[in-house]
Amino acid sequence: MLNPLYNKASTLGPINRLGLVMMLGVMSSLALPPWHIIPLILPAFTGFIWFLILAEKSQNPLRASFTTGFCFGFGHFLLGIHWIIEPLLIDGSTHAWLIPFALIGLPAGLAIFIGITSFLTSFILRFYDFSVLGRILLFSIIWVFSEWVRGWVLSGFPWNLIGYVWADITEVMQVTAFIGIFGLSFITLLASTIPALLVSNFNWKKIVLVVFFSFIVPSILWTGGSNRLAGAPNYEEQDTGSMVQGVRLRIVQANIPQKDKWKPNLQTAHLLRHIKMSREDTPISPTHVIWPESAIPFLLEKNNSIQMMVASAAPEGGLLFTGSISQVRDEKSQFRNSLYVINPSGKIIDRYDKVRLVPFGEYMPLADWLPFDKIVPSEASFISGPTYRTMDLPGLPRLSPLICYEAIFPNLALKAGVRGEWLLNLTNDAWFGKFAGPQQHLAIASTRAIEHGVPMVRAANTGISAIVDPYGRKLLTLGLGEQGVLDSGLPKALPYATIYSRWQETIAIGLIGLVVLLLWYMGLLKRNRGLE
Numbered sequence: 001m002l003n004p005l006y007n008k009a010s011t012l013g014p015i016n017r018l019g020l021v022m023m024l025g026v027m028s029s030l031a032l033p034p035w036h037i038i039p040l041i042l043p044a045f046t047g048f049i050w051f052l053i054l055a056e057k058s059q060n061p062l063r064a065s066f067t068t069g070f071c072f073g074f075g076h077f078l079l080g081i082h083w084i085i086e087p088l089l090i091d092g093s094t095h096a097w098l099i100p101f102a103l104i105g106l107p108a109g110l111a112i113f114i115g116i117t118s119f120l121t122s123f124i125l126r127f128y129d130f131s132v133l134g135r136i137l138l139f140s141i142i143w144v145f146s147e148w149v150r151g152w153v154l155s156g157f158p159w160n161l162i163g164y165v166w167a168d169i170t171e172v173m174q175v176t177a178f179i180g181i182f183g184l185s186f187i188t189l190l191a192s193t194i195p196a197l198l199v200s201n202f203n204w205k206k207i208v209l210v211v212f213f214s215f216i217v218p219s220i221l222w223t224g225g226s227n228r229l230a231g232a233p234n235y236e237e238q239d240t241g242s243m244v245q246g247v248r249l250r251i252v253q254a255n256i257p258q259k260d261k262w263k264p265n266l267q268t269a270h271l272l273r274h275i276k277m278s279r280e281d282t283p284i285s286p287t288h289v290i291w292p293e294s295a296i297p298f299l300l301e302k303n304n305s306i307q308m309m310v311a312s313a314a315p316e317g318g319l320l321f322t323g324s325i326s327q328v329r330d331e332k333s334q335f336r337n338s339l340y341v342i343n344p345s346g347k348i349i350d351r352y353d354k355v356r357l358v359p360f361g362e363y364m365p366l367a368d369w370l371p372f373d374k375i376v377p378s379e380a381s382f383i384s385g386p387t388y389r390t391m392d393l394p395g396l397p398r399l400s401p402l403i404c405y406e407a408i409f410p411n412l413a414l415k416a417g418v419r420g421e422w423l424l425n426l427t428n429d430a431w432f433g434k435f436a437g438p439q440q441h442l443a444i445a446s447t448r449a450i451e452h453g454v455p456m457v458r459a460a461n462t463g464i465s466a467i468v469d470p471y472g473r474k475l476l477t478l479g480l481g482e483q484g485v486l487d488s489g490l491p492k493a494l495p496y497a498t499i500y501s502r503w504q505e506t507i508a509i510g511l512i513g514l515v516v517l518l519l520w521y522m523g524l525l526k527r528n529r530g531l532e
Helices: 004-010 014-029 038-055 061-080 082-090 092-125 132-150 162-166 176-199 204-230 267-278 304-311 404-408 436-452 499-503 505-521
Strands: 243-253 288-290 296-299 319-327 334-342 348-353 399-403 422-427 456-460 465-468 474-478 484-491
Touching: 004 038, 014 038, 014 061, 038 061, 038 092, 038 132, 038 162, 038 176, 061 082, 061 092, 082 092, 082 436, 092 132, 132 176, 132 505, 162 176, 162 436, 176 204, 176 436, 176 499, 176 505, 243 267, 243 456, 243 465, 267 296, 267 304, 267 484, 296 304, 296 319, 304 319, 304 334, 319 348, 319 422, 334 399, 399 404, 404 422, 404 436, 422 436, 436 456, 436 465, 436 499, 465 484, 474 484, 499 505
Parallel strands: 243 288, 288 319, 399 422, 422 456
Antiparallel strands: 243 484, 319 334, 334 348, 456 465, 465 474
16 A cells, blocks of 8 residues: 555656655755754655656656756755855946856756765666565665765865755764764765655564664664764863963954955954954963965065064064965966964964865966956966874974865865864855854864864854864854954864775765665565565
């Protein structure tokens, strides 16, 4: 006997069916930050699987499966990254005409990954006699693989991976220290798609599997994470035992609107605002001051007077970290997005150049084919830095620098080969608007702290600046649109590398393999096992 909901869906016409699939995609996005309506992933993905089953009964099952997946993905990304129009509104006279293309084009481009996921699932099912559970498992594996691929195509955009639906539940996120965000995505997909078993023939096997994967497994993750946090140091007390000795940080959030940031008549005033906020008297003076990405609207190394002005914000005996643009030597039209470290005498101690650039923002993919320029206002082009690396600086533990959206890549901080003891993320989220974009960016970036077992210090131009401990807990934050400073100690890293740091995506692959072997051993992946 067919489930009445599935039976009703099967009577819909093609247009109504695809429209409903798109709405399911929108529903799935509401489970992600900043909405966090997590229960919605159950009907969203269950319905999606049912529509894929219906697609495979059409005259052209592969085309129908791709179209179904594309429509789900389009709805999913349309809401999830609706903030993509915000950068185009900053200089509306130049870029506003691109809004329809961005609002429709980017979700459509990302939806192709979901379409291919559905296509490959249906294609493989033509050769193997899988049960509905086997179909669900296959779909979940291919979806996670597509998320990983999405992190590499055109510089990569691994935004809103499905595992981030738990971003507001720190207890569940603790599992990323062991299996990473891709492993959590796999578990989340199984939990949200397994109710599709109830498409027909209700029986005790199906009920047990649904209850176990959809309710008991998340509860186990929450319980395990709670126990891990119960044994964690209380960094909020800022006591010497959990903080690095002799380090007092000041994060400066100047809250400069992006539309004003590069106006020539305001650039000096913006710089002076950063300096003034850095030198404000407080009961405990900072040893290190941190400014956000591109805080200095000048070429620092080309202007000695600006360099000395900036140096006046560095604490005596300490250092100033700031974002600025650097010019490639002997190349007048090529620049890099850089993080500078400056001492009180004006000497540049170190510099890190951003390696992973933002497509369409800092550089133009397919530049010879597209009729518009990148969004960041500059006649010149940005190029990638030479390599990922850590910084060894006096008076500080070794740090891993990440500029802007470099923090969304799960294993980027590991590329240096040497584990940093804290992550320093400079960003300018004014590009992302005043609602969903910055909140999603912080949620994604904070996961890196849990994965690697190190704190993250985040300085954002308009928010959200934060101190995040090695367990992903936000100790201090400065909200969107606020001007102010965060004074804090530096939390200590865990004394050991996490399992994810040691093995990276190998753990997620092993988890998937273990689940496949277990269900295969139980005989639940083949047809006629009471799961049809």
